Amino acid sequence: MKSPALDYLRVETLSAALDAFAGQGGEAIYLAGGHSVVPSLTLRLQAPSLLIDISRIAELSGIELIDGWLRIGAMTRHAEMISNPLIAAHAPLLSAAAPHVAHPAIRNRGTIGGSLSLADPASEFPAVAIAMRSEIEVVGPQGPRRVSADDFFLGLYETAMAPGEILRSVFVPPVAAGQVVAFDELARRRGDYAMVGAGIQASLEGGRVEDASIAFFAVGSRPTRAASVEAALSGRMLDAVAIKAAQAALADDLEPDDQPNMSAAMRLHLARVLLGRLLGNLGGPTA
Ligand SMILES: Cc1cc2nc3c(=O)[nH]c(=O)nc-3n(C[C@H](O)[C@H](O)[C@H](O)COP(=O)(O)OP(=O)(O)OC[C@H]3O[C@@H](n4cnc5c(N)ncnc54)[C@H](O)[C@@H]3O)c2cc1C
Incomplete structure (x- = not known):
């Protein structure tokens, strides 16, 4: 057509x-x-x-450290999440997620601003923006305002942007020393939209989880912060018992629907499997 x-x-x-x-x-x-x-x-x-x-607007470009944040302009292409050294150093969860977004041809054109504005619940970057505790800057006729990623995604393809507002930047708190990240998704084929995916950013002190931020996508109508899982892990040694407790808590965070191609129970099961893998592999420090 x-x-x-x-x-x-x-x-x-x-x-x-x-x-x-x-x-x-x-x-x-x-x-x-x-x-x-x-x-x-x-x-x-x-x-x-x-x-x-809006692709030629200079204000929507750029990647820089400013006032203690990493600012990523809305027109930054998905491919730059992988290749840009500032993003790799300060927002490694984005770099870990980007290779899972579609295929190289799409990553060379698609932008982070487009992905966040669209708010597809199956997209990687909205969940990652939540897990990184980032803030999203939008500009309208009244000027700029910043919204925490937690409050930005309201529902299926629905955000806190008013009609006509433009997403200008994503502000990411740079990872701190001792913080680790992990990202993975389960998809039928590499490059397909995920059946379930998640990103984690956490501080580990001697194997103990001091602070974890976890968000899932492709489960429900919007990216979802796994607050019960975070609470279940807080202050605990990251061992098999803690991982089982986290997997049990996940049912309180996610509300998958029954879909023609997958039941809600199966999606929750896959999310638990994924969470177990991610926590089991939460590796060495990134900063
Ligand atoms: C075959 C295929 C496979 C894909 N697979 C994946 C995948 O696995 N994971 C994934 O996350 N995405 C996937 N995508 C989507 C792709 O990543 C999109 O390009 C991206 O989500 C949107 O970015 P864009 O820059 O292309 O936005 P556009 O298509 O130009 O815009 C998307 C929407 O956002 C609005 N918009 C764009 N920028 C702004 C802004 N700065 N401020 C306000 N509104 C704005 C537009 O008006 C529009 O409504 C796939 C796309 C295709 C075609």
Whole structure:
């Protein structure tokens, strides 16, 4: 199928993008890497009057350490999560997750801002943003505001962004000395969307879990912080008993639905298996 007829506008500034959106009475959409927008247009899942290309806006680019945070511009491509040394050093969970996102051709175009804005519950980066305790900066007509990743993902393809707001940056607290990370997912084939996945960032003191931050994806309608699992692990030696307790606690955090291709019980089982693997492999310090 072909896309419905629409107008295209490439803008160079945030204010031009916001103005263009405001002039369309809610009938415009932003275009970043296009790897979700373009398929949705050609499948006629949406029919905006105007496509506003934000990919050349300088303010949406850049990766830098600033005021104690790692700022990652919205237009940063998935591939840069793997290749950029600042991200590898300060946000290693992103680097660990990125190779699981689709295939190289998609990672070369898809952007972190597009992935977080889309809020597909099966996507890797929204869960990772939660596990890293990052903050998401959005800009609207009233100026910029920051929302914790925990509060950003509201439901299926639904975020805390108001219509027309633009995601400008992700602010990540750099990993501290002694923090370790682990990421994995279960997919039918490498590159497919996951059946279940999770990212963990934790501080280990002599094998004891001092602080763990764990988020799952592809289980339920949005990425989910595993708060009960975190509580079950807190202050405990990371041994087989603790891992079993964490796996038991997972039922309090996740609410999978019965799907035609998989029952809720099977998805919860897979999530427990994945959690056991991740905790069992929580390796050496990254910083
Ligand atoms: C075959 C295939 C396989 C894929 N597999 C995976 C996978 O395994 N895991 C995964 O996570 N993703 C996967 N994707 C999705 C891919 O990663 C997308 O590119 C990505 O999720 C969206 O990023 P984008 O830059 O392409 O955004 P676009 O497609 O340009 O935009 C996506 C949405 O976000 C909005 N938007 C984009 N940027 C901003 C911004 N800065 N501010 C406000 N709104 C914005 C757009 O208006 C649109 O609604 C796959 C895609 C394809 C085609």
